[in-house]
Amino acid sequence: DGGITQSPKYLFRKEGQNVTLSCEQNLNHDAMYWYRQDPGQGLRLIYYSQIVNDFQKGDIAEGYSVSREKKESFPLTVTSAQKNPTAFYLCASSSRTGGSAEAFFGQGTRLTVV
Amino acid sequence: AQSVAQPEDQVKVAEGNPLTVKCTYSVSGNPYLFWYVQYPNRGLQFLLKYITGDNLVKGSYGFEAEFNKSQTSFHLKKPSALVSDSALYFCAVRDGGNKLVFGAGTILRVKS
Numbered sequence: 420d421g422g423i424t425q426s427p428k429y430l431f432r433k434e435g436q437n438v439t440l441s442c443e444q445n446l447n448h449d450a451m452y453w454y455r456q457d458p459g460q461g462l463r464l465i466y467y468s469q470i471v472n473d474f475q476k477g478d479i480a481e482g483y484s485v486s487r488e489k490k491e492s493f494p495l496t497v498t499s500a501q502k503n504p505t506a507f508y509l510c511a512s513s514s515r516t517g518g519s520a521e522a523f524f525g526q527g528t529r530l531t532v533v
Numbered sequence: 534a535q536s537v538a539q540p541e542d543q544v545k546v547a548e549g550n551p552l553t554v555k556c557t558y559s560v561s562g563n564p565y566l567f568w569y570v571q572y573p574n575r576g577l578q579f580l581l582k583y584i585t586g587d588n589l590v591k592g593s594y595g596f597e598a599e600f601n602k603s604q605t606s607f608h609l610k611k612p613s614a615l616v617s618d619s620a621l622y623f624c625a626v627r628d629g630g631n632k633l634v635f636g637a638g639t640i641l642r643v644k645s
Contacts, residue, residue: 423576425576450631452633454635459542459637460637461539461623461635461636461637461638462577462623462635462638463635464632464633464634464635467631467632467633469631475632477632507574509576509577511576511577511633513631513633518565518627518628518629518630518631519565519582519584519627521567521579521582522567522577522579522625522633523579524569524576524577524578525576526575526576527574527575527576529574
């Protein structure tokens with residue numbers, strides 16, 4: 420069953436903790452993305468990666484970190500420097516065919532600070 | 534840098550009536566444009582895309598979109614709305630690179 424798997428579905432973080440959100444894809448896609456979704460603000464790009472061992476900051480990268488050691492995996496760490504981390508996080512991937520390839524999304528992780 | 538505007542926070546339409554969800558974009562070079570739909574607490578599902586060629590693009594579930602280069606618009610349309618079409622709709626744009634930028638989303642409410 421091909422697709423993108425995000426885990427966990429729900430995650431609770433205490434103040435001052437780092438947490439890591441998992442994203443795995445078996446679509447053999449080169450490009451992967453992390454977005455944050457807040458009510459009324461749509462999807463905002465955190466980081467994206469076009470190839471293994473390479474990634475670029477998106478529009479709201481502060482307080483987040485990523486790695487891309489394997490083609491299939493693009494984990495996102497929400498650090499304690501992110502002051503308002505409560506949000507719905509979406510991971511996506513697309514094949515590297517210039518700009519025309521659509522992105523496929525995981526089912527999301529809802530992160531809540533307690 | 535590319536950007537997308539969805540000027541309506543919400544669109545309401547009666548079942549059976551045509552619907553339009555608006556999108557305008559800004560990008561240097563040729564745009565690649567996409568529409569996605571999101572149901573509550575779920576990821577986004579791809580509906581359709583414009584790459585080049587015919588300005589009217591047909592997609593999933595009876596949706597279509599019209600590309601207008603002079604107006605830099607890519608409006609989503611459906612001839613006859615269903616209650617099950619009620620959801621959150623996103624327009625997105627990419628230039629020749631891999632950065633994919635989304636609009637703020639439009640809530641579509643279809644009433645029976």
